[in-house]
Amino acid sequence: MxxxxxxxxxxxxxxxxxxxxxxxxxxxxxxxxxxxxxxxxxxxxxxxxxxxxxxxxxxxxxxxxxxxxxxxxxxxxxxxxxxxxxxxxxxxxxxxxxxxxxxxxxxxxxxxxxxxxxxxxxxxxxxxxxxxxxxxxxxxxxxxxxxxxxxxxxxKLIADVGLVGFPNAGKSTLISTVSAARPKIADYPFTTLEPNLGIVRYKEYDSFTIADIPGIIEGAHEGKGLGLKFLRHIERTKILLIMVEAISEDYQRDFNILLNELNNYSKILAGKKKIFGISKADLLTHDQIEKVKSLTLNNHNEKIIVFSAVSGYGMDELLDTLWTELKD
The missing domain is CATH 2.70.210.12 (GTP1/OBG domain)
Known part of the structure; x- marks a missing residue:
């Protein structure tokens, strides 16, 4: 427990x-x-x-x-x-x-x-x-x-990378794929009920830690859902991976909701380096993936990384980006 x-x-x-x-x-x-x-x-x-x-x-x-x-x-x-x-x-x-x-x-x-x-x-x-x-x-x-x-x-967990996303964004699948952590995974909201910490082996000799917390919903900073209880666990992370699933109807809106919750929770989270990712790319066609890659977020120049922890698509790019940002 x-x-x-x-x-x-x-x-x-x-x-x-x-x-x-x-x-x-x-x-x-x-x-x-x-x-x-x-x-x-x-x-x-x-x-x-x-x-x-x-x-x-x-x-x-x-x-x-x-x-x-x-x-x-x-x-x-x-x-x-x-x-x-x-x-x-x-x-x-x-x-x-x-x-x-x-x-x-x-x-x-x-x-x-x-x-x-x-x-x-x-x-x-x-x-x-x-x-x-x-x-x-x-x-x-x-x-x-x-x-x-x-x-x-x-x-407060100490990790290099913190995963942030709505329930069912694929955070648990990601951490179970890139590390030895084995969180509970199922196709319904709030499968993750407690933080998970995993060690990611990068290349041959390097590694970094990644933390997964229960999914955030709109209003989390006010105590809705499970977000308020666990947001403090990513205050110590060096960077945040903000995840929105590929089948979202509005990527910009979803990213803005997540950013708003982080900003309202604490200035510490608001000021952290953030990487934006679209998960579950295996649910998209090749043309849809190329279209998503061309997106830019309002007021953010960060590149959007499209990946799938299930098929492995984009995982090398994701890990390379995380490692580069951590080294910087």
């Missing part, structure tokens, strides 16, 4: 209390203060792990608490620090503060870490409070509480 959003509660450990103690040695009837310091509370640390691909674990476990520091002991012995709690998340996870909505960290690299909640400082033992006028203090410092907060986790 692919889960890309979760709310959790994290709490760092409390610092251990300082100790009130005195030296108790033979022939020393009035020993000085000997209370040790409390240990520091454990931190809550997030770590990006490339072996993970979903936030599914956080659906069942929503509370994460680090260990408290141990109190100080006699004979100036300090308490042990509390153990940190390490929370592994997929690469591409964004950590937000639920209350403010502020982005705290973007874990966009494998191994990158973020301390979401710091453990409390341990209290000082009474040995720290001795003065010339008070050589036997009978008080110590309490440990400080650890930080706690409600966290939002959002996963």
């Amino acid at each position: 692919f889960i890309d959003y979760a709310k959790i509660y994290v709490k760092a450990g409390k610092g251990g209390d300082g100790a009130v103690a005195f030296r108790r040695e033979k022939y020393v009837p009035k020993g000085g203060p000997a209370g040790g310091n409390g240990g520091k509370g454990g931190d809550v640390i997030f770590v990006a792990d490339s072996n993970l691909g979903t936030l599914l674990d956080f659906k069942y476990n929503r509370k994460y608490m680090a260990e408290d520091g141990q109190p100080g002991g006699n004979s100036l012995k300090d308490g042990r620090n509390g153990k940190d709690i390490i929370i592994k998340v997929p690469v591409g996870t964004i950590i937000k503060d639920e209350e403010s909505g502020k982005v705290l960290c973007d874990l966009n690299e494998n191994g990158k870490q973020y301390v979401a909640a710091k453990g409390g400082k341990g209290g000082k033992g009474n040995s720290n409070f001795a003065t010339p006028t008070n050589q036997t203090p009978r008080y110590a410092e309490k440990g400080k509480p650890g930080e706690e907060k409600n966290i939002i986790l959002e996963l």
Whole structure:
């Protein structure tokens, strides 16, 4: 199950209390203060792990608490620090503060870490409070509480190319043809219900990643269909392949609808490099294909690539174009 959003509660450990103690040695009837310091509370640390691909674990476990520091002991012995709690998340996870909505960290690299909640400082033992006028203090410092907060986790896939199109535009067929990804494919809308990520082998030694999200419908940026939930997964892509199927009655209108949804969703998507493609060319005759190739989109000088993932027509040109744009 692919889960890309979760709310959790994290709490760092409390610092251990300082100790009130005195030296108790033979022939020393009035020993000085000997209370040790409390240990520091454990931190809550997030770590990006490339072996993970979903936030599914956080659906069942929503509370994460680090260990408290141990109190100080006699004979100036300090308490042990509390153990940190390490929370592994997929690469591409964004950590937000639920209350403010502020982005705290973007874990966009494998191994990158973020301390979401710091453990409390341990209290000082009474040995720290001795003065010339008070050589036997009978008080110590309490440990400080650890930080706690409600966290939002959002996963954004990291890919080179993002596929954008209406339901049934052939995105799933394309990604299953050019990579080892195996999304569900059927001849009805919204077959794809979650993002798919595939690695495309280009030529002999090169490769790039491609992301397929559920089909976009008009009004997706307002929450219609499944688009709003998954559009964030293509915000990290370097380029977008905008796909319209060959049997469309109006290519210009369909491209404009898709572009409008991207522009209204975020400035990030609006500013990305876009390649325009007509899919399912196997449904057209040779003359129809040549006619489509001669089309130009209003306000766009980009070339339209006509291709079919089923027959293989135009696939070399498509992959060459994607690779060239990625290299640029």
